[in-house]
Amino acid sequence: MNDFFWFAVLPYVSVVLFLLVTIRRYQTSKFSYSSLSSQFLENQQHFWGTVPFHYGIISVLGAHFVAIVMPRSVLWWNAAPLRLFMLEVTGLGLAILTLVGLINICLRRLANSKARRVTSWGDWFIYGGLLVQVVTGVGIAVFHGWGSSWFAASMSPWIWSLAKLSPDVSYLATMPLLVKLHIINAFLIIAVFPFTRLVHILVAPNPYFWRKTQVVLWNWDRTRIRGTD
Amino acid sequence: MDVRSQISMVFHLDKCIGCHTCSIACKNVWTDREGTEYMWWNNVETKPGTGYPTKWEDQDHYKGGWEAKGGELELKSTSKRSLVPNIFHNPSQPSMDDYYEPWTYKYEELFNAPEGDDQPTAIPVSMVTGEPIDVESGPNWDDDLGGSEIYASNDPNMDGLNAEQRAQMLAIERLAFFYLPRICNHCMNPACVAACPSGALYKRGEDGIVLLNQDRCRAWRSCIPACPYKKTYYNWSTGKSEKCILCFPRLESGQAPACFHSCVGRIRYIGNVLYDADRIRELATLRDEELVEGQRSMILDPHDPDVIAAAKANGVPDSIIASAQKSPTYKYVKEWKIALPLHVEYRTFPMLFYVPPLLPVMSSTQGDVVKNDLDSLFADIEAARAPMEYLGKLFSGGNLGKLRYALRKQLAVRIWRRHVTVGDISEEKALAALNDADCTCEEADAIYRLSALSTFDDRFVVPPFQREMAIEMLEDPHEHRSSMGFGARVAPKRS
Numbered sequence: 042m043n044d045f046f047w048f049a050v051l052p053y054v055s056v057v058l059f060l061l062v063t064i065r066r067y068q069t070s071k072f073s074y075s076s077l078s079s080q081f082l083e084n085q086q087h088f089w090g091t092v093p094f095h096y097g098i099i100s101v102l103g104a105h106f107v108a109i110v111m112p113r114s115v116l117w118w119n120a121a122p123l124r125l126f127m128l129e130v131t132g133l134g135l136a137i138l139t140l141v142g143l144i145n146i147c148l149r150r151l152a153n154s155k156a157r158r159v160t161s162w163g164d165w166f167i168y169g170g171l172l173v174q175v176v177t178g179v180g181i182a183v184f185h186g187w188g189s190s191w192f193a194a195s196m197s198p199w200i201w202s203l204a205k206l207s208p209d210v211s212y213l214a215t216m217p218l219l220v221k222l223h224i225i226n227a228f229l230i231i232a233v234f235p236f237t238r239l240v241h242i243l244v245a246p247n248p249y250f251w252r253k254t255q256v257v258l259w260n261w262d263r264t265r266i267r268g269t270d
Numbered sequence: 271m272d273v274r275s276q277i278s279m280v281f282h283l284d285k286c287i288g289c290h291t292c293s294i295a296c297k298n299v300w301t302d303r304e305g306t307e308y309m310w311w312n313n314v315e316t317k318p319g320t321g322y323p324t325k326w327e328d329q330d331h332y333k334g335g336w337e338a339k340g341g342e343l344e345l346k347s348t349s350k351r352s353l354v355p356n357i358f359h360n361p362s363q364p365s366m367d368d369y370y371e372p373w374t375y376k377y378e379e380l381f382n383a384p385e386g387d388d389q390p391t392a393i394p395v396s397m398v399t400g401e402p403i404d405v406e407s408g409p410n411w412d413d414d415l416g417g418s419e420i421y422a423s424n425d426p427n428m429d430g431l432n433a434e435q436r437a438q439m440l441a442i443e444r445l446a447f448f449y450l451p452r453i454c455n456h457c458m459n460p461a462c463v464a465a466c467p468s469g470a471l472y473k474r475g476e477d478g479i480v481l482l483n484q485d486r487c488r489a490w491r492s493c494i495p496a497c498p499y500k501k502t503y504y505n506w507s508t509g510k511s512e513k514c515i516l517c518f519p520r521l522e523s524g525q526a527p528a529c530f531h532s533c534v535g536r537i538r539y540i541g542n543v544l545y546d547a548d549r550i551r552e553l554a555t556l557r558d559e560e561l562v563e564g565q566r567s568m569i570l571d572p573h574d575p576d577v578i579a580a581a582k583a584n585g586v587p588d589s590i591i592a593s594a595q596k597s598p599t600y601k602y603v604k605e606w607k608i609a610l611p612l613h614v615e616y617r618t619f620p621m622l623f624y625v626p627p628l629l630p631v632m633s634s635t636q637g638d639v640v641k642n643d644l645d646s647l648f649a650d651i652e653a654a655r656a657p658m659e660y661l662g663k664l665f666s667g668g669n670l671g672k673l674r675y676a677l678r679k680q681l682a683v684r685i686w687r688r689h690v691t692v693g694d695i696s697e698e699k700a701l702a703a704l705n706d707a708d709c710t711c712e713e714a715d716a717i718y719r720l721s722a723l724s725t726f727d728d729r730f731v732v733p734p735f736q737r738e739m740a741i742e743m744l745e746d747p748h749e750h751r752s753s754m755g756f757g758a759r760v761a762p763k764r765s
Contacts, residue, residue, distance in 0.1 A: 075488040077509035082398065084365035095358040154399045155366070159506060244488045249467040250350060256463050259475035 047225050048199070049208035055232035062235035063243065076241035077164075082155035090149050094142025100135045101178070105192075109200050112193035119190045128189050133182040140175045147172070167237045170230045177223040185217055272547040273570060273581040275590045275733065276458065276478035276621055277516065277540065278599040279530075280609045281451055282721060283627040284680070285537040288449035290314050290410065292529035292538075296453075299517070299528045305507025307372035307397045310409050311514035312529045314451045317664065318425035318439060319412035321450075323368040326500040327426040327613065333362040334498030335461050335616030338555040343617065347495035348465045362495040366506070370407040372397040398506070416447025427663040435657040446655030448627040450664075451537070453529060454501040454514035455612070455620030456480050458568070459550050462513070465496030470511075476590075477542065477735065478621065479516050487511055498616035526730035536724065541597030541731040542590065543604070543621075544570045544581055554617045559669040561614040568619070569604050572597070593733035598720055599623065606717055608676040610665040625721075626665050626673060627656075628680050648685055651677040675708070679717070682707035686714040 067074060080087045108115050119125040147168050150160045181188055199212035213221065234240070296312040315321045329335060333347035347362050375392035383390035396403045412421035417440050422428075428436055438444060456473075460480050463471040470486035471493055473479070482493070482502070487510040493502040494511065502513040517527035525531065530538040545568045553564035570577040572594035581591055594600065602609035602623060609623035628651070651674065652658065658670050666673040682703040689700035704714055720728060 071485040072508075072510075075509055078489045078491065078504070079506070080359065080363055080365070080491070081504045081506050082366055084363065084367075088359045091358045154401060158399050241488065244468070248469055249353065252469055254464045255460070256466075256469055256472040257475045258472045 055228040090145035097139030112197035115193040278621040280539040295528040295532035305505035309503040318422040417445030458619035461496040462493035465492040539598040558667040615667040679707040
């Protein structure tokens with residue numbers, strides 16, 4: 042019953058909440074759709090937090106994504122023990138990079154009075170959530186080895202069963218507590234995502250790479266306004 | 271030919287008295303909110319000096335403006351290639367320490383302090399954290415410190431001077447300084463607009479004012495290092511960048527911007543010019559010394575029938591063309607050629623031009639009599655206390671010919687007017703000076719009138735913005751006025 046709530050109900054609640062609030066916030070409050078940067082107030086420690094954290098978390102999330110989308114390729118890669126070992130070590134390294142970055146971010150925001158000034162309770166809530174997530178992630182990598190293989194074998198089918206709207210929680214029945222915590226916390230983060238600074242993930246600067254160099258906007262239709270003075 | 275109208279400005283530095291009234295007018299109207307206390311959309315610097323933010327002209331540090339690399343134009347700070355690797359921490363991003371930490375005083379302690387042996391004091395507290403701070407710098411901390419070892423000698427423009435010239439600039443008996451008021455230049459080729467990853471910055475097509483859409487700004491802050499003049503600012507409280515809006519709500523109702531309107535020395539001129547937007551790319555890659563002339567050639571003669579026809583074909587209203595024909599800035603920049611852009615080598619084509627400062631008129635007192643020695647009354651521009659090379663770095667991209675032309679003409683106007691009003695200079699001598707400076711008597715009189723006697727209407731030729739028509743096309747103007755105020759739809763607060 043508990044498993045059913047955490048792994049078949051919560052994910053849907055989280056995703057629906059995520060979609061509704063994300064869209065609504067974009068419609069009603071575009072102004073708040075970014076992260077409140079504090080680099081302007083403190084420019085030295087900033088580097089040692091934000092850079093390792095972002096590169097770490099993007100790589101780790103990318104790896105999760107690949108394992109969900111292409112579980113067979115991951116299993117094929119892991120068929121050779123040396124390759125499995127390399128993947129595991131890389132994963133642990135990236136997770137630790139993320140953790141170091143996140144700890145630096147939190148310490149900076151605690152220690153620097155100017156950075157503290159622009160840190161809201163919402164920020165602390167999300168830093169707490171991320172900290173639990175990254176620590177459990179590192180814990181899984183250390184205590185429950187070969188995660189890349191059993192993720193592809195058990196987690197991916199479960200997520201696909203969610204996506205097909207016929208959730209099958211039996212995949213997770215034998216999972217250790219740390220893994221379960223990691224999953225539950227992940228969906229809690231997805232649920233609070235649209236209420237926090239995390240929305241900045243959704244506004245990557247994509248048009249920059251193909252737009253014209255200069256942006257010129259006209260208030261009036263140039264061909265219609267002529268001769269009206 | 272893509273003829274557009276662009277608002278342009280001229281600041282006459284010879285008339286600036288460094289009173290900072292412009293800065294205060296701007297501060298009171300636009301930047302007295304939380305997060306903007308440190309911003310001075312209009313500031314007045316003493317040159318030589320380090321300026322605000324500190325050493326903003328040092329582009330090796332801040333990486334502002336454009337670079338011409340083999341005929342290609344590229345942003346120094348945030349080229350498309352370097353955006354991604356720097357996206358989480360831009361190394362050329364200035365921090366509050368480069369500006370200053372704004373502060374106020376605990377005035378209430380003057381009244382609330384318990385009785386004691388000492389006078390109560392109002393201690394300074396940070397306007398960011400609210401904690402007591404040691405005030406270490408402010409927005410015009412180098413004010414009037416022309417010969418200072420800390421400020422003047424660290425002016426990045428001093429780098430190109432030889433030892434003798436540097437010593438001369440710093441010698442206590444001979445030190446020279448002048449004021450440099452600065453606002454956003456509303457450039458023709460703005461680096462801030464080009465750098466914005468979100469496309470939040472834009473140039474208004476009708477008048478070229480550069481604005482920043484607060485709803486689209488995503489706090490990448492690329493505009494801040496990209497602007498070589500450091501005239502976009504990050505609001506640490508809302509997490510959005512802000513910049514000078516050239517008081518467009520005032521302009522749209524026919525008034526000059528607040529800093530122009532309040533200028534005590536009446537140094538500021540505003541008017542629109544017609545220019546050919548097709549040529550920006552081509553001209554922005556010229557060599558440094560050719561840029562002043564290049565930008566001038568982009569500005570078109572609003573009396574030329576071909577230009578008028580091309581402007582009309584491009585949808586520029588007749589009233590805007592008529593306004594360009596009366597523009598005081600066109601006269602200063604293109605007709606008389608005595609106004610020059612600030613740091614044209616940044617290649618953004620700033621639309622704020624400066625009339626470079628001349629020497630003060632020299633006189634001496636002997637007893638109670640002020641003695642004007644005619645020979646030294648108007649000293650040779652080459653013998654000016656501020657070396658030509660220094661002014662050339664500021665105003666002409668190192669092209670001293672363009673600078674000499676502007677200074678010589680100003681000097682000739684002084685000599686000519688001395689002849690007309692006082693009469694102790696012979697007509698022959700005055701005409702010779704005008705001839706040397708490529709100036710006629712009529713032109714000299716016109717320069718004199720616009721520089722010295724101009725009224726509001728002469729200085730501020732605000733083009734009719736036709737804003738009401740632009741709104742009419744979208745919605746009922748009466749409804750718009752009652753619902754929009756000056757433009758904000760929601761309070762600028764993060765929820």
